Amino acid sequence: FGAQVHRRSPEVSQDSSTSLEAIKEFLHHHHEVDIVGNIQATSPCLHPSDLIKVADLIQREGFDSVFSVVRRHQFRWSEVKKGENKMTEPQNLNPAKRYRRQDWPGELYENGSFYFAKRHLIEKGYLQGGKMAYYEMRAEHSVDIDIDIDWPIAEQRVLSFGYFGKEPLKEVKLLVCSIDGCLTNGRIYVTEDQKEMVSYDYRDIVGIDLLKKKGIQVRLISERDCSKTLSAMQLGCIAKVSATNKLQVLEDWQKDMGLSWKEVAYLGNEESDVECLKKAGMSGVPADACALAQKAAGYICKSNGGCGAVREFAEHIFLLLEKVNSARKQKEEISSAGKEMGGK
Template identity: 70%
Template sequence: NSIWVSTDHDEIETVAKQFGAKVHRRSPEVSKDSTTSLEAIQEFLHKHPEADIIGNIQATSPCLHPDDLKEVAKMIQNKGYDSVFSVVRRHLFRWSEIKEGNEVTTLQGGLDPKRRPRRQDWDGELYENGSFYFATKDLIKKGYLQGEKVMYYEMRAEHSVDIDVDIDWPIAEQRVLRYGYFGNTEKKQIKKVKLLVCIIDGCLTDGRICLSEDQKEIICYDVRDAIGISLLKKRDIQVLLISERNCSKTISATKLDCEVEVSVTNKLQVVEDCLKKMNLSWKEVAYIGNEESDVDCLKTAGISCVPADACAAAKTSASYICKSNGGHGAIREFAEHLLLLMDKVNSEEKRK
């Protein structure tokens, strides 16, 4: 009935509370590198005996889907299981290493090499994927996360991602983009995006001001970002560029074919005026900003984004944080993210 983050770290506690989670402050005794998950959960139960069932969700499994957690909760609540854990089916032929003195031999595990099947004709084997472990309070008090009336829950392969070593990071990032859960509300909003609002200084540019010999400002932007804007416009998404400074409209307007507003003191009002003209709502807006003055717009837009080098207040208000800095491909990255999500939502609706 409640979501807790167990931590001994101040920054993690702050972020957890910002997203609505409760925080269990771990003691030094269960915050060591050698501490097991079971020990941390047992300490939690000691301080919160009102919890009857614990779902231990591993932070290293970023593609976990809430539907899976709901089904597992039902298995324990309605079917009487004492523990349920996540597995994934693998079609890999397993071999064991046998050491006898200096000699090393191998032994096939579970299959006869003389009757080796095609992998696609074989049911495969179940492996723990580490996504979650659900157990009753009574079982955990006995010192187990698995046991007594125990059952597995088989997750889909595309949702079964575990970050263990460095190479798992890029794989996980691509899986999250393609298969990650973004919420039903956000899916509906993504499908309706009709306008991208982009801040010029710090998003389209890197924030630096270049002056010519005659003291005229020169705006420099990344060709990748120009392509990103072009990709959005091809999907009938209009683009509005905004600057708080009194910079020139000419170069951005003529080269990127976008509406431009400069000398803006109230970004929220400017966007609302634009929405009235276009007969759109905030849910149909994708917004990319980088400063405290963007926070209201970032929170109000249907989907929002900040470059990697945005200020802290903007980062905590956005739904997506780019890996790229402002002026160095952040808009292209956000455009690709938007289009990928839109394609994903459309394909899911077709399947239905």
């Protein structure tokens, strides 16, 4: 993305170090910078459109510092410590004339998403000061990861309200899965009469069925001739066995279906899968895949091959579908808002 990285020195990388100390060190090494935007990674629903508006407040309207806030409708009461013989007192309401929440405009609270300030303020030791302004963020975009229980909330917010990048997300329409080591655990059992047997996890079969119901084609590939195994599984998937060049097979399928690489997912586990993993728009490996395959993959399952990895990777694909739908809704909302503004 063209971003440059400033590496903090050990002096401002202590457990007790503050963001302000790190910013002051950065400015010491970058005399060309006049405005600093301190964006907190713990606020994952911040959008570029917000930052553009904040930059305008400083550059065009002459504010020295701008910080993010969110509107909350919470009634506050004074704290009474254990053992104190005191009564609690209302802080922002009159109990005799208690508002309904919908009738009360609420109050503004810092949400810690970002702090923008000019150089001269920071050099004095402030991130807020001079001619100040707040920027009110939408409540659904205002999430702060502070403790463990904030994670699941943040994950759901990102799915619905996160920023998904400039490039439009593509729905996966094809999953190609390596049979040996992904759909099965890679083990081959030989009976007394020299027949080969393999085992598989029923959860993976369910995962394949769920993908099909979502309109995603599932195709299988193997370097071995495992036709009898596939026939026994009755998966109803197109398969290529005895494949000496998996990448060629993948490219042929991609072209035949008229798909972009972003619409192709691949689940592999061996060195022979590495080039396919690099090519596919979404790639994954089981937890016990070889090191080269793990390095090439975008997602490493928690499950081993033949033990639920296919089902887990299917859930990962469904997560992308949720993001695609959310991104589409965001685009529609922005388009609708633009039309309303144009009509005024």
